[in-house]
Amino acid sequence: MLGLNNLNHMNETxxxxxxxxxxxxxxxWKVEGExxxxxxxxxxxxIDSSRQDEWSPMVWxxxxxxxxxxxxxxxxxxxxxxSLAWAGGLAQSRTAEAQAxxxxxxxxxxxxxxxxxxxxWEAR
Amino acid sequence: MKLxxxxxxxxxxxxxxxxxxxxxxxxxxxxxxxxxxxxxLEWLRQEFAIEDAQWEVIRTLHAAHDEQCxxxxxxxEATNADxxxxxxxxxxxxxxxxxxxxxxxxxxxxxxRTTLQHVYEVSRNMSPEAGKRYVEMMTTHLVDxxxxxxxxxxxxxxxxxxxxxxx
Numbered sequence: 046m047l048g049l050n051n052l053n054h055m056n057e058t059x060x061x062x063x064x065x066x067x068x069x070x071x072x073x074w075k076v077e078g079e080x081x082x083x084x085x086x087x088x089x090x091x092i093d094s095s096r097q098d099e100w101s102p103m104v105w106x107x108x109x110x111x112x113x114x115x116x117x118x119x120x121x122x123x124x125x126x127x128s129l130a131w132a133g134g135l136a137q138s139r140t141a142e143a144q145a146x147x148x149x150x151x152x153x154x155x156x157x158x159x160x161x162x163x164x165x166w167e168a169r
Numbered sequence: 170m171k172l173x174x175x176x177x178x179x180x181x182x183x184x185x186x187x188x189x190x191x192x193x194x195x196x197x198x199x200x201x202x203x204x205x206x207x208x209x210l211e212w213l214r215q216e217f218a219i220e221d222a223q224w225e226v227i228r229t230l231h232a233a234h235d236e237q238c239x240x241x242x243x244x245x246e247a248t249n250a251d252x253x254x255x256x257x258x259x260x261x262x263x264x265x266x267x268x269x270x271x272x273x274x275x276x277x278x279x280x281x282r283t284t285l286q287h288v289y290e291v292s293r294n295m296s297p298e299a300g301k302r303y304v305e306m307m308t309t310h311l312v313d314x315x316x317x318x319x320x321x322x323x324x325x326x327x328x329x330x331x332x333x334x335x336x
Contacts, residue, residue, distance in 0.1 A: 110173025119176050126184035134191030141192075145199040149212035154310045156209050157234060157287055159241035159280045161310065163249075 217299040226294045234287040241280045248273045284311060 112118050155161045202211050210231060214224055252269045259266055288307045292300035 110177065113173040113176045119180070122177075123180045123183060126180050127187050130184040130186075130188040131191050134188040135195055137188075138192045138195035141196055142199045145203055146212065146216070149203065149208055150216070150306075153209035153213055154307070157231070157238065157307075158284045158311065159238045159245060160277060160284075162238065162242055163245055 217295055217303055219295060219299070223294045227291055230287065230290055230294070234283075237283055241276070241283070245273075245276055245280065248276055281311060 113122065155164075202208055202215065205211050210228065213219065213227070219227060248269065252266075252273055255263070255266045255269055285308070288304060288311070292304045294300075295303055
């Protein structure tokens with residue numbers, strides 16, 4: 046009870062001078078000069094930039110597709126895709142060729158060996 | 170973004186076209202070989218790089234052996250049918266069953282011997298190196314009863330062969 050009385054007393058006796066001084070200063074303060082004409086555009090650019098810095102798949106895809114409009118990037122990608130397609134086609138044809146050769150080898154064995162022929166290779 | 174999508178689609182389309190073209194061109198030889206009149210003989214010719222003069226002899230040998238082979242096949246089928254009938258009728262190994270078993274075994278031996286003889290004759294009409302490789306390849310098949318499993322690509326120890334190279 047004694048402590049509460051002391052606190053109330055302190056609040057009543059506290060000077061209000063700092064608030065008054067701040068109030069006066071704010072009233073006196075005036076902006077000198079004018080903002081440059083590009084100020085607003087610059088602010089929006091910064092806002093856009095900060096938005097784009099946020100990672101999201103759509104932003105990434107947008108940027109990537111926009112990059113493809115550059116002839117150098119599109120050309121490089123085309124070169125990589127064509128090289129991979131060339132190598133893939135060649136590798137696939139070699140695998141298929143080896144498989145076909147194995148089949149033909151089996152057919153030849155079945156053609157010269159009656160036992161192999163009867164074992165049903167030709168029906169495969 | 171729309172232009173980028175078009176460019177990306179175009180590049181992918183180009184890639185698919187290149188893949189298909191390369192595959193078809195590189196695979197054309199095998200397709201022609203597989204769809205020919207005697208693909209197995211054409212395989213033999215390509216695999217062992219047989220020259221024209223040798224090829225004529227080998228074709229003649231093959232035709233003669235083919236007739237024998239067909240006769241053996243008919244005989245084997247008949248013997249197998251007899252054996253199967255007797256085995257199913259009997260409840261013990263009768264002299265008849267034994268006789269047909271013996272006949273089937275003898276027939277199989279004759280088949281093996283005739284085929285082996287043909288392999289040697291064909292090999293003699295190849296270059297020494299090709300003939301040696303041909304005998305090695307064919308005798309492997311003749312001895313190994315599960316030879317047809319070895320025809321499956323990727324089977325252990327059965328690497329893919331290419332023209333004129335060792336398996």
